[in-house]
Amino acid sequence: MKINYFRQSWSSIKQEPVVSAVSLAGTALAIFLIMVVVMIEEVKTAPFAPESNRDRWLVQKYASITNDSWGVDNSSNGGMGFNLVKQVFYRMEIPEAVTAYTVTPSTVLFSVPGQASFCAEELSTDAGFWKVMNFTFISGKPYTQEDFEAGLPVAVLSESTARRLFKTSDAAGREFQLNYVTFRVAGVVKDLAARI
Numbered sequence: 673m674k675i676n677y678f679r680q681s682w683s684s685i686k687q688e689p690v691v692s693a694v695s696l697a698g699t700a701l702a703i704f705l706i707m708v709v710v711m712i713e714e715v716k717t718a719p720f721a722p723e724s725n726r727d728r729w730l731v732q733k734y735a736s737i738t739n740d741s742w743g744v745d746n747s748s749n750g751g752m753g754f755n756l757v758k759q760v761f762y763r764m765e766i767p768e769a770v771t772a773y774t775v776t777p778s779t780v781l782f783s784v785p786g787q788a789s790f791c792a793e794e795l796s797t798d799a800g801f802w803k804v805m806n807f808t809f810i811s812g813k814p815y816t817q818e819d820f821e822a823g824l825p826v827a828v829l830s831e832s833t834a835r836r837l838f839k840t841s842d843a844a845g846r847e848f849q850l851n852y853v854t855f856r857v858a859g860v861v862k863d864l865a866a867r868i
Contacts, residue, residue, distance in 0.1 A: 721806050725806070733751070736748065736749045769800050771797065773797040773798065774796045779793055780793075780794040780850055781851050782837060782848060787837075790836060802815075812844025814828055815827075828857075830862075832863050
């Protein structure tokens with residue numbers, strides 16, 4: 673039976689080679705595009721490091737407040753401030769861990785004395801970030817809850833940023849400037865593979 677399908681296909685290709693080539697190319701392109709869409713969605717939702725526990729997450733990016741005295745448009749929507757996170761989410765007892773971090777990285781200036789400064793992305797996080805995310809530390813360790821609550825200027829650098837600043841990835845305990853404020857390196861994490 674399968675041999676008959678191949679014979680019919682081969683006969684069709686010999687009779688109408690252009691139509692067959694266009695049909696094959698169109699089918700291959702359609703399968704390719706479907707695979708690309710599936711891969712992009714997989715990267716967004718599958719548990720890849722450092723987001724290894726994505727299937728156990730509850731993510732809250734935005735908040736909404738309402739007030740009857742505002743009239744027809746009685747609500748305001750947007751990102752959450754840190755005070756709201758402290759008052760609502762940090763008080764929850766059921767989750768294993770709660771973290772708050774900026775959704776969009778900001779570009780900041782990194783520098784050390786005697787070297788040219790450079791710009792790189794910075795993500796503001798709390799101490800719970802290191803419990804929720806699965807980063808591999810190659811030097812030092814994450815900053816503690818006590819460091820965070822005290823507002824100490826400590827940071828965790830990526831391996832590539834540490835090498836650019838200090839010419840080595842073994843940078844725990846060293847100091848650098850972030851937007852002209854002196855920070856101490858608590859730890860250095862392995863760089864992440866590029867994503868789609």
